[in-house]
Amino acid sequence: MAGLFLPGRETQNYLAESLCEVNKNPPRLFFYMPSFLTFFDTVSSDAFNRLDTIYRFYDMTVPDVKYRDNSAGGYYIHMTGLKPIKINDFMANPFQIWQREAMLLCAGDFESGKFNAMTVGWGSLGTMWRKPFAQVVVRPSRYTMKFMEKYNSFTLCLFPDEYREKVLLLGRISGRDGDKIAQSGLSPVKSETIAAPGFKEAELIMECTKIYFQDMDPAGFIDPEIDRDYPENDFHRIYYGRIEAVHGCETCSL
Numbered sequence: 001m002a003g004l005f006l007p008g009r010e011t012q013n014y015l016a017e018s019l020c021e022v023n024k025n026p027p028r029l030f031f032y033m034p035s036f037l038t039f040f041d042t043v044s045s046d047a048f049n050r051l052d053t054i055y056r057f058y059d060m061t062v063p064d065v066k067y068r069d070n071s072a073g074g075y076y077i078h079m080t081g082l083k084p085i086k087i088n089d090f091m092a093n094p095f096q097i098w099q100r101e102a103m104l105l106c107a108g109d110f111e112s113g114k115f116n117a118m119t120v121g122w123g124s125l126g127t128m129w130r131k132p133f134a135q136v137v138v139r140p141s142r143y144t145m146k147f148m149e150k151y152n153s154f155t156l157c158l159f160p161d162e163y164r165e166k167v168l169l170l171g172r173i174s175g176r177d178g179d180k181i182a183q184s185g186l187s188p189v190k191s192e193t194i195a196a197p198g199f200k201e202a203e204l205i206m207e208c209t210k211i212y213f214q215d216m217d218p219a220g221f222i223d224p225e226i227d228r229d230y231p232e233n234d235f236h237r238i239y240y241g242r243i244e245a246v247h248g249c250e251t252c253s254l
């Protein structure tokens with residue numbers, strides 16, 4: 001199965017029933033899309049064997065399974081296995097992607113440990129100069145801008161709703177004032193094609209090479225409403241990145 005897909009009702013029922021079966025005692029299960037997060041009261045090896053079967057049934061690669069303690073006394077099991085997605089198979093709603101407030105922009109170099117990430121809510125995806133691109137906007141006050149300037153790549157990582165608070169933390173505080181990534185508990189991981197890291201918890205990672213930037217020029221604000229976003233005249237710098245690779249969670253709907 002290529003690309004991202006939202007399992008149909010039948011598939012969802014099958015998954016839900018199968019998972020319930022291994023959790024009969026009592027069958028407490030939260031199975032919700034799009035992040036394919038499941039909650040088990042008890043976790044038995046049986047449950048994991050069953051998951052394995054489900055994945056094989058759907059001809060999906062068995063993903064990394066991540067276990068996390070949960071204060072309610074159970075465990076979250078979050079499938080973290082992301083698969084490469086060919087750009088032409090990549091399906092995403094570009095409005096939801098940005099509006100979900102669940103996206104991190106990360107720039108820098110994973111190997112040297114010099115990178116920073118911040119929450120982003122404005123941007124676009126498309127085709128420019130015959131290449132697929134992701135475009136972001138960064139105000140000069142952001143510490144992340146230093147990394148966007150110094151390094152030639154960045155990632156855009158979209159997270160399941162479960163991680164929303166952690167993602168928003170990176171949008172509230174600055175990396176200039178301390179190690180906010182460590183504070184968030186999110187895990188940077190090496191990218192496949194670029195120096196900037198992605199994040200293990202993400203359900204979608206776009207790896208980009210910087211190809212163009214331009215400072216926003218207020219002379220071009222045709223709609224007067226736009227001015228209101230810049231009371232301090234700290235106009236964004238616009239960056240275009242060529243999308244080099246996309247990795248996504250097969251079961252996520254975007």
Ligand SMILES: Cc1cc2nc3c(=O)[nH]c(=O)nc-3n(C[C@H](O)[C@H](O)[C@H](O)COP(=O)(O)O)c2cc1C
Nearest residue numbers: 118119120121122138139142143144171173174175
């Ligand atoms: C939901 C959300 C979306 C944001 N979108 C952007 C954005 O697109 N561009 C931007 O410059 N700042 C944006 N910010 C603000 C930065 O994420 C925030 O100032 C962050 O603390 C900067 O961190 P840094 O100084 O470590 O780079 C956003 C914040 C939030 C909460």
